Amino acid sequence: MGFFRQVFVVAGKDLRAELRTKEAINASFAFALVILLLFSFAFDPQSDLTKAISGGLLWIVFAFAGTLILNRSFARELPNDCLDALVAAPLSGAALFLGKCCANFVLVLAVELVSLPVFGIFYDVKWTQQFWELMLVVVLGTWGLTIIGTIFSALTVNIRLREVMLPMLTYPILVPALMGAMQLTTDLVAGTPIGPESVTWLKMLIGFDIVYTAISLALVDTVLVG
Amino acid sequence: MSAVAVEGVWKFYGDYPALRDIRLEAEPGACLALIGRNGAGKTTLLRIIAGFSRPGRGQVRISGLEPRETETRRRIGFIGHGISVYDELSALENLTLFARLYGLADPARTAAEWLERTGLERVKNGLVREFSRGMRQRLAVARAFLHEPSVLLLDEPFTALDDRAIAVLQTLLRDALAAGKTIVMSTHQLREALELASHVALLTRGQVAFHGPRTPEMVADPGYVYARYGEG
Numbered sequence: 469m470g471f472f473r474q475v476f477v478v479a480g481k482d483l484r485a486e487l488r489t490k491e492a493i494n495a496s497f498a499f500a501l502v503i504l505l506l507f508s509f510a511f512d513p514q515s516d517l518t519k520a521i522s523g524g525l526l527w528i529v530f531a532f533a534g535t536l537i538l539n540r541s542f543a544r545e546l547p548n549d550c551l552d553a554l555v556a557a558p559l560s561g562a563a564l565f566l567g568k569c570c571a572n573f574v575l576v577l578a579v580e581l582v583s584l585p586v587f588g589i590f591y592d593v594k595w596t597q598q599f600w601e602l603m604l605v606v607v608l609g610t611w612g613l614t615i616i617g618t619i620f621s622a623l624t625v626n627i628r629l630r631e632v633m634l635p636m637l638t639y640p641i642l643v644p645a646l647m648g649a650m651q652l653t654t655d656l657v658a659g660t661p662i663g664p665e666s667v668t669w670l671k672m673l674i675g676f677d678i679v680y681t682a683i684s685l686a687l688v689d690t691v692l693v694g
Numbered sequence: 695m696s697a698v699a700v701e702g703v704w705k706f707y708g709d710y711p712a713l714r715d716i717r718l719e720a721e722p723g724a725c726l727a728l729i730g731r732n733g734a735g736k737t738t739l740l741r742i743i744a745g746f747s748r749p750g751r752g753q754v755r756i757s758g759l760e761p762r763e764t765e766t767r768r769r770i771g772f773i774g775h776g777i778s779v780y781d782e783l784s785a786l787e788n789l790t791l792f793a794r795l796y797g798l799a800d801p802a803r804t805a806a807e808w809l810e811r812t813g814l815e816r817v818k819n820g821l822v823r824e825f826s827r828g829m830r831q832r833l834a835v836a837r838a839f840l841h842e843p844s845v846l847l848l849d850e851p852f853t854a855l856d857d858r859a860i861a862v863l864q865t866l867l868r869d870a871l872a873a874g875k876t877i878v879m880s881t882h883q884l885r886e887a888l889e890l891a892s893h894v895a896l897l898t899r900g901q902v903a904f905h906g907p908r909t910p911e912m913v914a915d916p917g918y919v920y921a922r923y924g925e926g
Binding site for chain 1: 767821
């Protein structure tokens with residue numbers, strides 16, 4: 469079976485299992501809504517300051533809510549020792565990892581896309597002004613979050629305090645990607661398209677995704693087989 | 695060439711050597727019963743043979759190949775302590791998933807055949823989380839066998855099985871041996887294991903205390919190996 473077919477099979481399995489239980493996606497979406505609501509109490513939606521930090525607020529919500537989904541990624545394999553069966557199967561660690569990344573990406577993106585209109589309402593932000601450019605940033609930022617979160621989900625799967633360890637390991641490494649995504653999102657929801665000043669952030673976001681995808685694919689076999 | 699060759703394998707957990715210079719071989723068609731007290735290193739050794747864990751020193755060869763090679767993994771069937779099937783998926787979905795991962799030609803047909811062989815065809819669309827323990831175990835057996843592995847690695851395969859699952863597993867193991875496949879199994883169920891075994895290895899504190907052909911004395915008295923070669 470080809471590499472991408474293996475990726476597709478693993479991603480399909482994870483999505484099917486998650487959609488049957490809806491454990492992670494429901495928790496993640498509820499968490500995103502609660503944080504958006506609480507932040508809207510803390511910041512005046514009409515003030516310029518709120519507009520200036522809106523991208524940051526949004527990506528903090530995405531990062532926190534996304535972690536709930538990413539935590540479940542390899543933890544889902546623990547009951548019944550399912551990870552053993554996947555590691556025993558003749559698929560590469562890279563295909564297994566990429567399959568899980570794809571499933572996580574779809575789930576995290578779904579939560580984000582549902583959260584965006586809520587964000588627009590609570591913070592009085594016209595987030596659709598640069599819709600396609602914003603979608604590009606959301607996709608790139610989400611892929612970075614997913615790659616880092618999934619590799620650390622694999623690394624921490626057998627640790628007792630993995631729910632605590634995953635965000636502690638993930639967020640520091642995500643800083644460059646989050647900075648880029650926050651900066652670009654703030655500009656885009658304010659109606660400013662990506663221009664010569666902000667394109668550097670976009671390049672950094674793309675570079676981050678490429679570099680960490682390559683590093684994760686190279687390391688995943690070592691992570692999975694102790 | 696040996697089907698399974700363990701050559702001077704050591705495994706350390708920190709400074710503690712869980713396995714010490716293990717040397718074992720199983721020829722094609724052999725059934726090697728790994729016996730030993732709890733903590734002797736049976737599961738650790740089986741996981742290294744299966745490629746789930748790397749040895750600290752030494753090496754394992756499956757038909758001359760590294761355990762982690764893709765071709766080797768196609769040849770290995772593993773049953774561990776867990777059933778290694780997904781509670782959220784149906785029996786048919788589980789087997790179809792693994793048939794796809796093993797690259798079998800017709801995953802759905804293979805899955806249906808194994809559900810029939812293990813007596814689960816009636817509940818093929820039921821979610822595994824709704825299954826009884828015995829049904830889950832039979833599904834685990836089907837999952838391990840469906841790609842027709844030539845080397846079967848079984849960790850405590852008879853533990854907590856119901857009568858029907860034991861019968862299914864024993865039939866499959868006898869068929870596998872008749873077909874020239876190799877079995878390495880760790881077990882505390884000496885009577886069931888020694889009936890099938892052609893060879894026995896006794897592990898004591900991470901070392902091989904005995905390795906040789908099964909003898910009539912062992913079948914007559916399952917405690918014989920422990921009394922003769924173990925720590926009593």
